[in-house]
Amino acid sequence: MTKASQSTPQIDQKSQEATNPHSPVVDFGADRPLHLDSGVSLSPFRIAYQSYGELNADKSNAILICHALTGDQHVANVHPVTGKSGWWETLVGPGKPIDTDRYFVLCSNVLGGCLGSTGPASINPETGMAYALDLPVITIADMVRAQAMLVDHFGIEQLFAVIGGSMGGMQVLEWASSHSDKVFAAVAIATGARHSSQNIAFHEVGRQAVMADPEWKEGRYLEAGTVPRKGLSVARMAAHITYLSETALHRKFGRNLQDRQNVTFGFDADFQIESYLRYQGMSFVERFDPNSYLYMTRAMDYFDLAAEHEGRLADAFAGSKTRFCIVSFTSDWLFPTSESRTVAHALNAAGASVSFVEIESDRGHDAFLLDEPEMFSAINGFIRSAARARGLLPT
């Protein structure tokens, strides 16, 4: 069987990014192993990152952005695989709320990812082949530990801010909890301190879809030269529904038919929504590693910040000096406002400084990635106020 026989140029490019990315990398050798929650150590490992702006002389202006489940480090530059612009260019850039003229903005591909940081598609030095499922299970705390080592690598003692949405928001909360003194300000958007049962359920559907695809080959598809295209795209289709609201879906697609006047009395993509989801599924395969999807979803499922503190979420933030900004969206049913409110109440109970805004939007969970002026103004106000307190802006 020829290698990558089912591949496309873009999938080849994707594999290239996993092992030899366009982004700068930091390699942590045998002298700096990463102790994982699972009890094993990972060594060596690599973190790929992007940065924007300049680090100031006293290294006090660094903002770490934590990306979401299927995001990556390409926050504000053209993506090397898809050719699309950065995923948070609405928020990050010169003169934007996260102003790259003022701040040094850093974003790393999470551990377990597939855009250059060590993940299941990386080469296991012990075997010379991809890790696949031999990579230990990664948790949100493990991702944060790896990011902390990257931040240390830059000689940054305290991040001015850590910001992220969804899985990125989980990392923000983990940062603020376990590395409290290293975080001056924290912005957690459309997230929660735990993954709900319903969210775990959706992830399990996605994982089962990937693993049920015969081309998955027990995770060894890279050597087999196959692509579990169907499985991963079905996983993405199911997940994508959870990122949108019913209102937004109905407004965009309604019951409209796709390039036809009548239903075909078959199982073709008659409806626009079907066609849209199929497209979302297929294009996801072109840019994301299937095993990495398993690892990322698992990391989110395992996240439960209160459980790490005997069920008391407030204890996760005890004595915190960090300033918090919590943002939720009215139509987000994946991480509903109640999850954010729980975090805000825990922060109150811990005596922490917290702002909590719920943004009126009918665009569902994905609203945090979209043009939401009210979110921008809240984040802008919060960041500017924190910058004044940190001496980065005149008072």
Add this chain to the structure above:
Amino acid sequence: MSVNTHPRVDFDVIASLVRPGSKVLDVGCGDGELLELLQTTKGIDGRGVELSQKGVNESVARGLSVIQGDADSDLKYYPDGGFDYVILSQTLQATRNPKNVLTELLRIGEKAIVSFPNFGHWRVRASLAINGRMPVTKDLPYSWYDTPNIHFCTISDFVDMTKEVGAHVESAVALNALGARLGFNMPWGFWNLFGQQAVFLLKR
């Protein structure tokens, strides 16, 4: 939950009662105007709770630490003695359980500052006594059927409640219709008739 649209003459009085550099929680902080005033003039470490999402978002955009919440149900999340002052300005009358709220203020703060419109003011009394109608004034602009102010009280009523919850009145200021302070040595009954609003500094 700010339910008074008139320029807030009580803000200056409240600011005069707050010690510089203290830690302050403003319950029902509206768009954050008072918190911002206290931060600018008194250098306080301020937090806010506000019921309306619009007020919260405006406050956060101003750079204030404000969360969406309800004075009646969400004060229980704050630890005992977490603040030097807890302020409830022009909000008491809009709460469902004012006595419980006052108790919570005194649990969370070393001191509580409460300002409220005085329903014992002569204009209010006149409106009821002469016209036989619920008062609608520039300070109390709502009709009876759409008002958020469900628990009006008079200065005398409030003084009674402070005794019931075991609060000590450290100082009190009554403002007349022009926003001027009434004479300090006047009896409560005089304030109750001529004070349009009152500001109380309470201690546990």
